[in-house]
Amino acid sequence: MKLKLHENIKTFRKEKGLTQEKLAEALGVTVGAVSKWENGNNTPDIIMLGILADFFDVSVDVLIGYDMSSKRVTDIVHRINTLTVERKYEEAVAVSKDAITRYPHDFGILFTSGMMYNAYGWEHQDAEMSKMAIKLLEESKLYISQNDNPEINMYTIDSTIAMNYIVVDEKEALERYKKINFGGINNSILALVYLQNDDIKESLSYSTFGMLNALSNMFNSSMPMILSLAITGNKKNMESSLALADSILVITEKLSFDRVGYYTKMEASYHMLKAYLYACLNDDEAMKKSVNISIEKARSFDKECGSNDAAKDFRFYYAYQKAFIAIDSIGERAVEGIDSTLRNQFFNIPGINKKAYNKLMKYWESVR
Secondary structure, three states: OOOOHHHHHHHHHHHOOOOHHHHHHHHOOOHHHHHHHHHOOOOOOHHHHHHHHHHHOOOHHHHHOOHHHHHHHHHHHHHHHHHHHOOOHHHHHHHHHHHHHHOOOOHHHHHHHHHHHHHHHHHHOOHHHHHHHHHHHHHHHOOHHHOOOOOOOHHHHHHHHHHHHHHHOHHHHHHHHHHOOHHHOOHHHHHHHHHHOOOHHHHHHHHHHHHHHHHHHHHHHHHHHHHHHHHOOOHHHHHHHHHHHHHHHHHHHHHEOOOOOHHHHHHHHHHHHHHHHHHHOOOHHHHHHHHHHHHHHHHHHHHHOOOOEOOOOEOOOOOOOOOOEOOOOOOOOHHHHHHHHHHHHHOOOOOOOHHHHHHHHHHHHHHO
16 A cells, blocks of 8 residues: 555645645644655654645545555446446445545545436436535535546536536526536527526527537538548548538538528538549549539629628527627638638648549639
8 A cells, every 4th residue: 555645745735825834834733844744754643634634625545645545436436337327326325425424525426426416316307316416516626636537627517517407496507507608518508498497589599509509510520520531542431421511511501591691601612522522432523513513602602792690691590699700711702712721721631632632623723
């Protein structure tokens, strides 16, 4: 068993923003005593260990840093998670209560227990279980410095707390979700909660922005996927890329008005992607057809629109705000933007099929 007491005293002191002098003053000991603890030249007595653990809001086990204790906590966390997945909630609650009694200041125990109560509360719409989830998750935030999982952070915890308030207090849930609605990430859940509160105006507004964000994410995610599949050189993957591009074009057509607008520029981009895929497949006629459609749409955008107002052209825009400016890598002018993308961003992608690319560029230059 390896002790990490001296390292932990120093770490926890710094986390509280204290100097050795300030810690000594708070504990009623000399600066020399604190210095010896942190250097490993001396060890606090059993009473002082308890005082230190209480001062730093950790268990004595955590303060001392027994390796076997860490392993025991990890096993308990795994056990609670397993029981939760298996929906053996009664047993999970028993394990959780015992663990919290033994390790009341351990982040992993508190967070995992909170997520277990969260799962039960949501599955059964049980307000008391959701309240328990809120309590434990709030407590876990006090010890988040112990967390080493990059997928868990203050946002994920606050978001889960807000979700539990939907079961406990919907008005409080709204306020909490709005406070952490960074980049519109919670628009869809806010739309649902407003709908449940019979506020149709707000529900339509948040659902509109939720759909626009989803559409933007679809554009931003599908283009790299199309090119990544094409770069494999696998014919089946390239056919999947074509199918994905066609699906995006159909969705865009269904969600936008039948007129030249922002989505015309996006359609021009996808037809150019299709042209590259056809060039890879040595289907020259299909490549030329796609390039022709792309440049026709790009020219019509430049001539008739030139606007990035995605709201104006979105068929299902019901927000009371009247603008949603979209930002893309193509720029203000569609023909120039596609040309620049082909010559710079597109050309510099590692693994691009240079033969297909050169064939595409030769035809593009002839019709541009």
